[in-house]
Amino acid sequence: MAEEPVLALENVNLRFGEKWALKNVSLKLNPGETRIIFGEAGSGKTSLLKAVVGLIGVDQGKIELFGKDVSMTKQRELFALRSRAGFLFQEGGLFDSLTVGENVEYPLVNQVTASGQAAPPENPEEKVREALRFVELEHTIDQFPAELSGGMRRRVGIARATVTEPPLVLYDSPTAGLDPITANTIMALVAKERDVRNSASLIVTHRYQDGEIMADFQYDAEAQELVTMDTCKDERKRRRTKFMVMKGGEIVFFGTREELEKSSDSYVKRFVRKGDM
Amino acid sequence: MASGWVGLVSTLHMLASGDDSEVFARSQRLLAFLTKLTKLPVTFLIGWLSAFQDFLLLAGRSFANLFQRPHYWDDVSIQMDIIGFGSLPIVILTGFFSGAIIALQMARALNTYGASSEVGAIVALTLVRELGPVLTALMVAGRNASGIASELGSMKVTEQIDAMRALGTDPLQKLVTPRLIAGAVMLPALTVIADAIGLVGAYLVAVPLLRIITAGEYWSTSWRALVVNDLAQGLIKPLIFGIIISLVGCFYGLKTTGGTQGVGKATTEAVVSASIWIFVVTFLIDKIFVNL
Numbered sequence: 001m002a003e004e005p006v007l008a009l010e011n012v013n014l015r016f017g018e019k020w021a022l023k024n025v026s027l028k029l030n031p032g033e034t035r036i037i038f039g040e041a042g043s044g045k046t047s048l049l050k051a052v053v054g055l056i057g058v059d060q061g062k063i064e065l066f067g068k069d070v071s072m073t074k075q076r077e078l079f080a081l082r083s084r085a086g087f088l089f090q091e092g093g094l095f096d097s098l099t100v101g102e103n104v105e106y107p108l109v110n111q112v113t114a115s116g117q118a119a120p121p122e123n124p125e126e127k128v129r130e131a132l133r134f135v136e137l138e139h140t141i142d143q144f145p146a147e148l149s150g151g152m153r154r155r156v157g158i159a160r161a162t163v164t165e166p167p168l169v170l171y172d173s174p175t176a177g178l179d180p181i182t183a184n185t186i187m188a189l190v191a192k193e194r195d196v197r198n199s200a201s202l203i204v205t206h207r208y209q210d211g212e213i214m215a216d217f218q219y220d221a222e223a224q225e226l227v228t229m230d231t232c233k234d235e236r237k238r239r240r241t242k243f244m245v246m247k248g249g250e251i252v253f254f255g256t257r258e259e260l261e262k263s264s265d266s267y268v269k270r271f272v273r274k275g276d277m
Numbered sequence: 278m279a280s281g282w283v284g285l286v287s288t289l290h291m292l293a294s295g296d297d298s299e300v301f302a303r304s305q306r307l308l309a310f311l312t313k314l315t316k317l318p319v320t321f322l323i324g325w326l327s328a329f330q331d332f333l334l335l336a337g338r339s340f341a342n343l344f345q346r347p348h349y350w351d352d353v354s355i356q357m358d359i360i361g362f363g364s365l366p367i368v369i370l371t372g373f374f375s376g377a378i379i380a381l382q383m384a385r386a387l388n389t390y391g392a393s394s395e396v397g398a399i400v401a402l403t404l405v406r407e408l409g410p411v412l413t414a415l416m417v418a419g420r421n422a423s424g425i426a427s428e429l430g431s432m433k434v435t436e437q438i439d440a441m442r443a444l445g446t447d448p449l450q451k452l453v454t455p456r457l458i459a460g461a462v463m464l465p466a467l468t469v470i471a472d473a474i475g476l477v478g479a480y481l482v483a484v485p486l487l488r489i490i491t492a493g494e495y496w497s498t499s500w501r502a503l504v505v506n507d508l509a510q511g512l513i514k515p516l517i518f519g520i521i522i523s524l525v526g527c528f529y530g531l532k533t534t535g536g537t538q539g540v541g542k543a544t545t546e547a548v549v550s551a552s553i554w555i556f557v558v559t560f561l562i563d564k565i566f567v568n569l
Contacts, residue, residue, distance in 0.1 A: 053443055075447070076345075083445025093440030095432075107444045110347075110451070160444075 004067060005030050006168045006200045007052060012061030014047060020249035021047040022058065027251070031167060032198045032240060036211040038271040039246035045204040046090070048246070049170045052202070053082045066167070083111045086161030086169035086199075090176060092153040094145040094160070101141035104128045104160045111164065131163040132156075135189055151182035155189065162193050169193065171203045175210055187213040188226050195219035208273045215241035215257045245271055332528050335453065339524065342447070342454040352455035360421050360456075360523075361463030367416050368467045369474050375408050376400060376475030380482035384489055393489040397499030400479040405503060405511040409472040411559055414518035417464060418551040422526040425456055426547035429530025430540040438531065448531070456523040464519030465512050472511065510566045517562070518555055525551040 007029040014022040021044045029035055039045050050056045052063060054070045063070040065081055073081060087093075094103050108124045121127055132138045135155040145153055154174060161169055174190060175183035187210050194201055195218050203210065217226040243260045245253035245268045253260065253268045261272055383399050429452060432438050441448050476499060484492050529547035533539045 050439070055439055055442055079442075079445045079447055081445075082443055085443075087440070087443035089436045089440055089443075091436055093436040093443075095437055095440070096435070106446075110444065110446045 005064075006066060007202070008062075008064040009052070010062040010064075012051065012058050012063060014044075014051060014056070014058045014249070020044070022051060022061075023249040025061070025249070025251055027244070027254075029168070029200050029202065031200050032194070034194060034201045034203065034214045034241040035244055036214060036241065037202065037204045037244045037246060038206070038208075038211075040270075043246040044249040045246055046172055047249075049087070049172050049202060049204060052170060053085055053087060054078050083107060083164065084166050084168070086164070086166040088154070088157045088161045088169070088171045088174055090172045092145070092157040094153055094156060096145050098144075099141070100132070100137070100143050100145065100148070100156050101128055103145065103156060104131050104163050107160060107164050127163060131159040134162070134192075135159045151178050151186065154178065154186055158186070158189055158193070162197070162199075165197055166199060168200045168202070171201060171205075173204055173206065175205060175207055180209075183207060183210070184213065188217075188219075190214070191217055191226055192219040196221065208271060211241070211243055211257065215243075331532070332524070335449070335528050335531070336524050338449050339453045339457050339527075342450045343458070345450070347450065349451055349455055352451065353458050356455050356459035357463055359424070360417065360459045361466060364417050364420055364463075364467055365470070367420065368413050368471050371412050371416050372404075372409065372471030372474035373478040375412055375471075376404060376478030376480075377482045379403055379408070379475075380479035380487075384483060384487050388489070394494055395498060396479070396483045396490060397476075397495040397497075398502035400483075401476060401499035401502045402507060404472050404475045404479075405507050407559070407563075409475060410468050410511060410514035410518060411555060413468045413471045414464060414515060414522065414555045415552055417467065417519075418522050418525075418555060419548055421460070422522045422547045422551040423544045425523065425526030426530040426533075427540055427544045429527055430533035430543040433531060433533045434536055434539060453524070453527045453531075456527055457520060460519035460523030461516055462519070464515040464522070468511065468515040506566060510562065514559065514562055517558055521554050521558065522551050525554065 005028045007027070009025055009027045012022050012025040014020070019042075023044075025044075025048065027035065037045050037048065047056060051058050052065060052070070054063075054065075054073070057071060066084060068077075068081055070078065070081070094100075095106065098106070105124050105128045108121060108127055129138055129141065132141060135158055137152060137155055137159065140148060140152065140156070145156065148156065158171075158174070161171075169190075171190060174186050178186065190201065190203065191214055193199060194214075201214075203214065205211065213226070216229050218229050219225075220227045239256065242254065242256060244251055245260075247267055253263060253265065255263075260268065263269060263272070379400050380396055383396050384393060387393050387395055387399070429438070432441075432452075438448050438452075441451060479499075480492070480495055483490050484495055490498075526547045529543040529550065533543040535542075
């Protein structure tokens with residue numbers, strides 16, 4: 001039986017005035033798959049992520065999230081649908097008047113189903129601690145986001161996006177503005193999230209290394225660290241990370257890492273940087 | 278706009294000096310400026326109408342949310358504390374001094390007609406019908422419409438509102454509706470307090486200070502002056518003002534764009550707009566009640 005894709009876009013168009021934010025965009029994402037999206041500023045990457053969860057409406061085309069058409073879904077059901085997808089915002093998007101713990105708890109206690117509010121889990125506190133432990137920030141539970149560094153805030157954002165164990169996580173520039181070491185830590189967490197929970201992920205980024213980490217490494221639960229996939233025999237795992245390059249709202253490249261590196265297109269080549277990791 | 282006026286002046290200057298090509302270029306620019314000027318009222322009107330439509334949509338959806346789950350009662354009580362209890366000091370001061378001032382002014386005016394004994398009645402009527410609700414609402418608008426607009430505006434520019442939506446919560450349900458409830462409940466309560474304190478203020482002026490009337494006369498005339506119509510006006514007005522203050526604050530907060538500067542602009546617009554609406558609505562309600 002064919003796997004049901006968590007996300008499917010079909011010929012999606014979106015224009016802001018004269019400018020195309022999304023032009024004829026189609027993509028399909030199955031459970032456990034990773035899609036890395038490159039593109040210059042203003043090429044429609046963030047618009048794509050926001051359109052996926054219906055934060056911005058599209059002009060034409062079809063977006064199916066968990067098998068439901070986002071643009072045809074009623075506002076209330078949309079909130080229920082959204083709570084099944086994790087979203088990491090570029091700046092973290094944390095609620096600055098709530099503590100780190102309350103931020104991570106937020107999606108648990110405020111989850112909405114189509115019939116009204118869903119009952120929060122038995123012990124949200126334990127879930128919150130678990131999610132914070134996952135990003136190694138359990139000790140910050142009573143602090144406020146303003147007291148944390150940029151990288152820590154991003155990690156709290158990941159904890160909040162994944163605390164409900166969503167089958168799809170959208171990352172908007174998880175490593176933007178961070179030093180290389182912190183950036184790698186963040187990407188290791190993103191890869192860990194994918195491998196531990198087999199969630200699908202859509203990752204918008206500027207760093208080629210982010211894609212490399214997702215494509216070449218996997219999380220080893222026994223060793224509790226990322227290990228290279230060179231020895232991995234599972235063909236499906238090796239091919240689950242695909243790359244996409246966007247320009248002016250259009251997808252100008254789609255393929256595996258090898259294909260990306262072989263591309264002769266000068267625009268696409270700009271995003272491939274080898275050996276400076 | 279300013280450059281257009283400068284253009285106009287220098288074109289006239291140029292015409293006088295007789296430089297042809299320069300005159301042509303400038304008159305082209307002048308024409309463009311005048312066209313823009315004539316279009317201005319139209320663009321302004323369209324902008325205002327579309328903003329008003331957005332406001333009505335926000336209001337409609339926030340009211341609809343009153344009857345839909347989930348309800349965030351925690352947020353409602355927090356907002357009631359901020360809007361209600363937090364505004365108490367300024368409302369008490371405003372009420373006290375407005376009562377005292379009316380008594381001072383009226384004592385003199387009434388004395389001319391030998392009607393000093395009616396001071397209690399006049400104070401009670403003006404306070405309960407008009408000044409209590411309007412002054413309280415203006416103070417609360419200055420305090421809370423700005424507070425709400427800047428809070429929601431900051432959340433908007435730092436992607437927190439988007440984050441809220443992405444996490445599956447309706448920002449209208451979570452942010453706007455609790456403020457709407459808190460405003461609608463707390464403003465009538467605050468107004469009642471302001472009215473009562475105002476009567477005390479007027480009493481202090483009329484009885485111990487000016488000695489134009491006895492305490493018994495003051496309280497009985499002021500009490501007897503009020504009829505159901507006055508009390509109804511005095512409670513319906515703050516109910517509507519409370520709704521206006523909360524919704525206007527939320528509206529400008531949620532449509533904030535352009536970073537911290539935008540937050541400042543939203544805050545100012547919220548206070549100005551809420552204050553103007555308070556006066557407009559007072560007029561409309563008065564029109565209805567005076568005819569009753």
